[in-house]
Amino acid sequence: MSESTGITPTQYIHHHLSYWTVGEGFWALNLDTLLFSVGLGALLLLGMYLVVRRSTSGVPGKWQNFIELLLTGIHDNVKQIFLFDNPVIAPLAITIFIWIWAMNFMDIVPVDLLPRFAQFIGVHAFGADPEHVYLKVVPTNDMNMTFGLSLGVFLLTLYYSFAKKKAVLVVPNVLMNVVETISKPLSLSLRLFGNLFAGEILFILIAMLPAWGSWSLSLVWMLFHLLVITIQAFVFMMLSVVYLSMAHTTHDSHSH
Amino acid sequence: MDIVTSIANVQGLTALGVCLIFGMGAFGTAIGFGILGGKFLEGCARQPELGGMLMGRMFLVAGLLDAVAMIGIGFALFFVFANPFVGAVTSAAATAVGAK
Numbered sequence: 430m431s432e433s434t435g436i437t438p439t440q441y442i443h444h445h446l447s448y449w450t451v452g453e454g455f456w457a458l459n460l461d462t463l464l465f466s467v468g469l470g471a472l473l474l475l476g477m478y479l480v481v482r483r484s485t486s487g488v489p490g491k492w493q494n495f496i497e498l499l500l501t502g503i504h505d506n507v508k509q510i511f512l513f514d515n516p517v518i519a520p521l522a523i524t525i526f527i528w529i530w531a532m533n534f535m536d537i538v539p540v541d542l543l544p545r546f547a548q549f550i551g552v553h554a555f556g557a558d559p560e561h562v563y564l565k566v567v568p569t570n571d572m573n574m575t576f577g578l579s580l581g582v583f584l585l586t587l588y589y590s591f592a593k594k595k596a597v598l599v600v601p602n603v604l605m606n607v608v609e610t611i612s613k614p615l616s617l618s619l620r621l622f623g624n625l626f627a628g629e630i631l632f633i634l635i636a637m638l639p640a641w642g643s644w645s646l647s648l649v650w651m652l653f654h655l656l657v658i659t660i661q662a663f664v665f666m667m668l669s670v671v672y673l674s675m676a677h678t679t680h681d682s683h684s685h
Numbered sequence: 686m687d688i689v690t691s692i693a694n695v696q697g698l699t700a701l702g703v704c705l706i707f708g709m710g711a712f713g714t715a716i717g718f719g720i721l722g723g724k725f726l727e728g729c730a731r732q733p734e735l736g737g738m739l740m741g742r743m744f745l746v747a748g749l750l751d752a753v754a755m756i757g758i759g760f761a762l763f764f765v766f767a768n769p770f771v772g773a774v775t776s777a778a779a780t781a782v783g784a785k
Binding site: 442443446506616619620622623624626627630657660661663664667668 | 741744745747748749751752753754755756757758759762766
């Protein structure tokens with residue numbers, strides 16, 4: 430495949446690692462990341478809405494059953510960790526888990542499928558040079574996406590840290606938490622990014638092997654990667670809930 | 686020093702660095718997973734009815750174990766495909782040639 434189009438393996442890899450960037454400098458937006466993340470979120474919302482609309486308290490249908498399974502699973506996990514009263518946690522945990530899982534799942538789609546489709550559209554509809562049509566389909570592959578997610582969670586924890594505690598010991602508290610303040614959003618985001626980036630690179634490298642190697646190895650790696658994306662979405666959700674519960678603890682002796 | 690030699694030098698050292706990152710990450714992760722899995726099996730043997738809960742906690746800790754190794758792999762792959770050190774050498778060489 431790479432011989433017929435005459436591109437070298439390095440060029441192939443570089444092509445697959447480039448974003449569809451629009452704008453420059455600070456305002457360089459990775460349009461593919463934005464479109465896929467928002468699009469997947471909208472798709473999930475639509476799907477859940479269509480199921481919930483026809484939900485019954487009698488015998489549930491397949492989809493209602495599946496969504497109830499998912500939600501009770503998340504609920505059981507979160508309930509053991511978050512022992513406070515906050516209506517934001519449930520939707521937050523559900524959103525984080527399902528959205529990150531769906532975005533990670535885009536990594537399972539074959540490497541060349543959607544980029545080739547985009548190239549086709551680009552060449553025929555817009556007359557663009559096929560070498561310069563870039564599309565990266567996994568939003569969580571982009572450090573911007575994972576940092577956006579982790580900074581969002583981090584800002585929530587900061588807000589609750591200040592709102593739930595008395596203001597007396599603010600300064601020493603903040604000073605002692607400097608290391609955590611730096612490491613928490615960084616590790617939360619880079620963990621997800623590293624896993625997904627490594628997975629995508631491996632898929633690209635496997636795609637460059639001859640047919641026998643490419644088909645068998647990509648099956649093996651895909652099966653392992655299914656486990657990895659579930660674990661990473663789960664870990665992101667659990668750690669967000671743990672950080673939020675740590676932000677809510679007051680060690681208040683009269684609240685027990 | 687000749688530009689090709691400089692670039693080859695930097696790339697060789699980068700390759701060594703990438704191998705160390707991969708290897709040591711794998712080493713630590715393997716030992717960690719071994720201990721984790723062993724404790725999980727022990728816990729299941731003692732109290733089989735807690736098997737499901739323990740497995741959930743095990744995957745949580747497994748995700749945390751993977752974390753720094755994966756961060757390392759992410760950076761190592763960045764060094765492989767978009768080496769900033771080679772970029773620094775080439776831009777320094779460009780300014781040197783331009784100054785001449």
